[in-house]
Amino acid sequence: MPDLWMPGAEVHDLGDHAPTDQQYPPKAIAHITWDRNATAAAPQDWCTFDSLVSYFTNEGASSAPHIIWDPFSGRIAQLFPANSRSKSVLSPPGSPTRTNRAGQVVIQIEAVFFPYCRVGTQVYAQLTDTPCAGWDRLHAWISSWGVPDTWPMGRPVDFTGHRNESIWESQGGWYAHAHVPLNDHTDPGSWPDFGQTGGGSQPQPNPAPAPDPAPARYQTTINGLQYGYGAQGDQVTEVGQALVARGFGSHYRSGPGPDWTDADTENYADYQASLGYSGTAADGVPGPESLQRLLGTLPGGNSVSLAHVIAAANTDPGAEQGHQTYGSEVTIVQNALCAEGLLDPSNSAWGRGSFGTMTVSAYSAWQQRCNYSGSAADGIPGRDSLQRLGAAHSFTVTD
Template sequence: MPELWLPGAEIHDLGDHAPTDQQYPPKAIAHITWDRNATAAAPQDWCTYEDLVNYFTGSGAGDAPHLVWDPFSGRTAQLFPADSRSKSLLSPTASPTRTNRAGRVVIQIEAVFFPYCRYQGRIYPRLVDTPCAGWDRIHAWIASWGVPDLWPMGRPADFSGHRDETVWESVGGWYAHAHVPFNDHTDPGSWPDLTAGPGIPGSPPSQQHPAPPADSSPARYQVSINGLAYGYGAHGYQVTAVGRALVARGYGAHYRSGPGPDWTDADTENYADYQGSLGYSGQAADGVPGEASLNRLLGYLPGQRTVSVAHVVAAAQTDPGAEQGHRTYGAEVALVEQALADEGLLDQRWVDGSFGTRTVSAYAAWQRRCGYQAGAADGIPGQASLDRLGSAQGFAVTD
């Protein structure tokens, strides 16, 4: 099964998932945000990606798409999984279909763009005049969901509407918002070429998701998930965490040493084996993590190496009494647990992001190592002991 979440996207899951209507063919819907009205004579400054993400995750959640895409940087936010409907189309009672659901998938993309926007001093009349950074990655992911590379009502070339209910109900492919029956918007006006391959101008290499090479050699590119790098050449504690989790699950056959903090071909090959165990195949099982598979492997998404005292105290007070495996602040707790494991105080298998009773006991042992006694070594982190652990294991501590 393809990834529910676009690899490398910033995930802002709005919840409220709902199934699509499977009797219709798969579709993708192209939008632009068109948040300002500008002209050639009166261009306006581009509205930022952050502003639009904040809008769709706030007051505009009722109109949210699957993807919010910045065509200048390639940054992409995902708000709904691929198999859920999103909410960017009108779906009046008079419509024969529920337009947001009329397909095996109905994946909607909002490019953060309006005609004649000004970005870094340059004016862009059409979306296709931008770098369209990251487009190949989005296109490949949507194609993996069975959306064919065709425009049943024609590739958008202007802001005129063309709507045909019969075509909409019977033909899968890409539709402009201007093509959707019972809607009145006429965007996007233009859209990148569906035949464009990896490496189009402006696509950051770290955000590309190319197909595996013909010689089946391990994939050698990176993605960024929650601000950390994964894939060949990535370095950091998160790489070690992935490797150890793979070994714990029985997917470490390609290691000759390690795992360690540097992502090698062995990490890629082991991760590909793990992806295959989840039912992924082809490009989706090339050994470079996607957010969904990484979350399934670790139970959390690693973050920057900063730990809040207040957060881990809350976790230490909450997780032991909650259901097994409960994670109050999973990414930060996992950092503390890994540090305790590296100090020889916690078995590696309990590095799971849950500050349960074993972690409390291990932290109490750390406190005793720091010289605390009796009630002062209760397993609940304090500023001083956490600072010492952070200094020993390389993470920063905040209030």
């Protein structure tokens, strides 16, 4: 299975995962943030990547995409896993499809860009005038999910709408926001070629081969902790010590320690290669899957105590409505059950954070999916079923 989380992306998991509609072919939808209105006569300063990440992870979460892409630096943030819908297009009641879900995947990308943005002294009229840094990595990951290299309604070259419901429902590939039925946005205006590797819209000369490419020097965020060049903290030391214990410490001259250096990156790249990763997936910057395999868990906030959720499942149904025995951990389990389609996130009756009767019933349905029956599918979590839910939805199980 391809990576649910793009290798090298900064992970800011919003939760609230929900399945897509598998009867439609796989799609990617291209957007620009277009957060300011500028003109050739009156350009405006570019709105930064970090400010857009902050917006979509806070007040803008209700319209968040899967991917936020900085075409100037190549930084990429991911907010939803590939197999979940995100929320960047309208899905009005009269739509024949749920537009955010109309595909085996429907991966939505927001390029941090608006026409005539100014970066330093340079003004960029269209997205393809930027360096398009990181596009090759982003395109490769989306292709791994079966999205074909085609624009069924034409590659965007201007800000006009071209919408066709029949094509939308029947053909996989890349779509502009301007192509999505019953939407009114006309972005992105332009988009890089599938074979483009960065540097703007004009063909770039082939550089002289570099015998010793520099290690990757960017950071990623996993469960709120930083990894990659320049990251600092106990989590960096923990990774280095685990690499040495596994026999991947040959690039250290001293350490490991709490400051992530090129040596950490090179050792981690060796470890990724040992797992069968290659290319940008083995550039030495951790992804959630490889990190969990190295450490046996994902450090950070997404962990659940088996004893706590069992206690909640035994206590909350008989307590007063909405009682929360271990609310934060139960919420993690409930978010996963929502992503599995076993709880309806739009129905507040089940009580977020409370392991009440509706959550017990939903967990029983999950146990049945795990091939349990009878008293083994009574809705009270067991270690195996909870670990399988955690493996599918990026939380770890303790106790």
